Amino acid sequence: MLQSLHRSESASQRSSVSRRWSAKPPPPEAHGKAAGKPAAFFLRENRYNPRISAHPRSNETMHQSKLLIPTLKENPADADVISHRLMLRAGLIRQLASGLYTWLPLGLRVIRKVEAIVREELEKSGVQEVLMPVVQPAELWEETGRWAKMGAELCRLKDRHDRDFCLGPTHEEVITDLFRREIQSYRALPVNFYQIQTKFRDEVRPRFGVMRAREFTMKDAYSFHLDQECFDTTYREMYDCYTRILTRMDLDFRAVQADSGNIGGDNSHEFHVLARSGEDTIVFASAGDYAANLEKAKAAAPSARPEAGEDCKPVATPGVHTIDDLASFLKIDAKQTVKTLVVAGEEGPVALVLRGDDELNPIKAEKLAGVIAPLRMATDEEIKQHVGCAPGSIGPCNLELTTYVDSYAAALADFVCGANEDDVHLTGVNWERDVALDDAFVVDLRTVREGDPAPDGQGELKFLRGIEVGHIFQLDRVYSEPMNATVLDPDGKSLIPIMGCYGMGITRLVAAIIEQNHDDDGICWPEPLTPFDVHIVALNYAKSEPVREAADRLHEELSAKGFSVLLDDRGERPGVKFADADLIGLPHRITVGGRALKEGNVEYRRRTESDNRSVPLADVAGCLQS
């Protein structure tokens, strides 16, 4: 597969390249009309102007007419999310196939900015950079059992010798292998390695452009420690490091407690950039510091259970199958009912009891002993067989299944539930009296809701949407143990180190930044991340000698002062240039036009402001620095 992949790829590249070039040969040093033009992949706006190209320039790549920045006037049909739309429209990326994107010059410059900040802060935190291969041998994954455990998301391939490989979706195996080969002494610990590398995950559903792509760039770091205390120190350091990185990017973000997947352990935080289009719901307290992913979020324990008041009685409920039906049929609040869900378990089905108005949190449920992960609801047949009725009439009374009860359901008195008999419910049911309740089986199962009391009692819970751009968590010995990574401790004994793992989505960050920094006209790059600092929009550059001279001089002057400058030297009309400038969204725009130039001025405008300011040509640099 690997082999055929190589072959077909190079073949197609060759053919498309030769087709392109043979159709329209490039003009080497030729000037004038007779010269051919590699027009197809230069800009649509890029009119070939012999007079311009006759002028040698110091820094060709900064000239917009020579850079591939294919802006789009119309919204691409396939992009619904704002960042995706703007990235296509501003010419940052182009899609190759589902979940695969080519980064064009402008987008790549932003990636480099993001990477630079990430690198600087990681180095400050004492993390050392390495670079591991994208292609990884199956043997390593077999050692940890993930070769079998990972599904189709792991892209597998074979080399010419028919040996198994995969495209790395993550690098725990590789780094642990490196560690066990190279590090033998406790004295080397703690160590922390990072890389910025392409990952491939064959996502079931890539979406939102580069936000959830199959191939993407991630910064991943892995640390090794002798003991928990040492790990905790590094974990805090990484938490602070991530906070510094996102703060430097001017992002509005939240660190939240997170579920650590199948790894377990309490040390797990996600870093979310707040955005309406975010895929995750994050929960935070209106007062105090509590913040968590919805999957993980808890509410304060319910108040104590009231005394029983009613007698337990069966009631006929023909055709009533849902909690809504039940509440309206009996004219009661859904809060006074209890629902019993049956899920697949290791030794027969398991019952989960929740208050009628609550939603099951599947992440919490699948962690329970005896419950199969990923969570699967029992089929109607299984329920019929084990409970004896249809799903609409199940209840905890006389239920012969392992039963977990959510603490909110456990706090009810005189509640209504199914009678485990079709079309019959029980009213006035009370725990202990009518149903046994073992404290060990009273657990947190519900999905929290806005307005719930915060678990630490500080205010109530609020929801926001977030884009997960970072995740730090404890790996314990999940990889070091099966892979036999050990060091000798001071007493000469073998010791298996604890590991930590710290991920940050580089390409996803680019999308998240745009989600938070745009307006109706386009992107508004924050200074630390902008592909260029300054956009010089030269009106009539080709035809007006004074404009060309002023713009070129300004370009050189600002470059010399350390600004990165994009000079719009295209032969487009002013309206087109302004619209593109807004779309691309560089923070500073300088318009050089004949009108103001007569007075020796140019116009300056911040991307986030709506008014132009007239500035003498000589003062531009000072104006930018202020």
Place this chain on the structure above:
RNA sequence: CGGAGUGUAGCUCAGCUUGGUAGAGCACUACGUUCGGGACGUAGGGGCCGGAGGUUCAAAUCCUCUCACUCCGACCA
């Protein structure tokens, strides 16, 4: 993987119901007029109507099968 939808020019889309020589706008090329917020005229170039099979005198259009892409749900940076 289930559900929904879309594939026609580089882009946005019409044409399909009711088969009869493939269209518009933008973009591109040339020339001219324009030139401070997405100009205009004239003349051009560009399409295996996603692919395969079928029905038919005739298929972008009808049928079958496929492939790709997008959106909604379970996974994750």
